[in-house]
Amino acid sequence: MGYVRELRKLVGNRPLILPGAVVIILNEQNEILLQHRSDGGWGLPGGIMELGESMEETGRREVQEETGLKVGELELMGIFSGEDYFLKVANGDELYSVTAVYATRDVTGDIVIDGVESLDVQYFPLAALPENLASGSRSYIEPYLSKLKDW
Structure with a gap:
């Protein structure tokens, strides 16, 4: 996150x-x-774009950094x-996020928890999302629940 700093x-x-x-x-x-x-709380893997990245590259990089998966x-x-x-x-910083939400089943590798950004990483049934799911992540997931169930 050098650009934002x-x-x-x-x-x-x-x-x-x-x-x-x-x-x-x-x-x-x-x-x-x-x-x-x-x-x-719990949330989707992802984060802020770095200079020169596409949105897709941002998603891929953040997933790998936060979960170890490619x-x-x-x-x-x-x-x-x-x-x-x-x-x-x-810390008082204010921002308006513009977030691209992607979906995939195409992942490889093993989950690695870095202990810095991620304390735990696990799969949850779509019908049983955790109570302490971050509100942003909930708003990104809920519009697509019916589509994801059949995807």
């Missing part, structure tokens, strides 16, 4: 518009992969932005 040196805590990507990963049992984030083919599910995606983080 550099921006923050210039603008302080003022609101920024930050693009990013998250990935809905489904296994053969139609369960969704979630990570228990060190900064809160992602292949991605399907764009939607883009989320606007007032509902305003965040003020613990």
Whole structure:
């Protein structure tokens, strides 16, 4: 996140518009992969775009950093932005996120929990998402639940 750190040196805590990507990963049992984030509850793997990256590259990089898995083919599910995606983080930084939500079943490798961004990573049934699922992740998943069940 070097790009954002550099921006923050210039603008302080003022609101920024930050693009990013998250990935809905489904296994053969139609369960969704979630990570228990060190900064809160459960959520989708993903994060903020770095300079020169495409949205797809952002999603793939973030999944690998946060779960150890490599992602292949991605399907764009939607883009989320606007007032509902305003965040003020613990250090006072403000941002409006513009998030591309992708879905895939095309993953390889073994789950590796880094202990920094991810405290745990596990699959959950679509009908039994954890109670402490981050509100942003919930809003990214819920519009697609019926489609994902048949996907």
